[in-house]
Amino acid sequence: MKKDSERRILLGRVTGAFGVRGELKLESWTEPRLAIFNYQPWILRSPSGQESQITGVRGREAGKTLVATFPGVDDRNMVEAMRGTEIHIPRSALPPPRPDEYYWVDLEGLDVQTVGGVKLGRASHLFNTGANDVLVVRGDRERMVPFVMEDFVKSVDFDANLIVVDWDPEF
Template sequence: MAAAGRRVLVGRIVGLYGVQGWLKIESWTEPRTQIFRYQPWQLETAPGEMREIDGVSGRPQGKGLICHLPGVEDRDAAAALVGQDIHVARELLPPPAKDEYYWVDLEGLEVVTTEGVSLGRVSHLFATGANDVVVVRDGARERLIPFVQGTYVRSVDLSDGRMVVDWDPEF
């Protein structure tokens, strides 16, 4: 599955900083300051509506991060952005290491068992602390499969759009 045109959620605007339009942000990049290298940002202004912003500057401040967006010059303009998710184009991210995957690249893959039984498609993933979990949907049926490579996830083939799992289709 091609990554072109896909967006990756990398952070969120979480608060205001000062009176000159600066914002507090939460970053999910590693290291967290890497979020400033991935530009332009795409802010989700409403469900399905994106606003592209280039030229974002920012820095660590205390235990968090702050940023300034071009054209946002006062606290009122900044307040309108609080709560918006920060996305970047998938192609801006570095290639993952061998046997590592960006979640966005796994979404939409067909999931089949080692016996060839189709379980559906990857809807999304979530972290539990112990391991990530793949949510596989087939119509109204939903399966939660731990993303443990070698144990449950036997192979991932992004070019063929398929993930093979060792999983009981009845579970």
């Protein structure tokens, strides 16, 4: 696992052009979605794998779309060439989480075991169902454990690289 300062967080991606003056449509995975503009500079990774850094990006909401202006990008052709570009930041750019709160990316890769000591595998990723977050654990098979503290998730110990869950290993 990379050190926090080296790890990158994927915040969003360029999805296309907005108008003809070089504005870009973005998909943002921050909450709220406009918060993506608070985490600059960005590391841009093109679909071909080329990386660059950018700062000074401005943005706004336009209906259901997030619209951005990148310095030096001023026409639609430049924007179309950027379609699919991912927006990353270093993990170290995120503020520390509050007590008993976690960034999903920090949980990924931790070992997961039951309160009885049965190893279930490793935390692959999390997703939200609308009702609650779900921890996807990959081991001998894939398990989906509701990430509900106290009910199913009993502890998260970064020093031990371990999440302890109250979960039937047969389920």
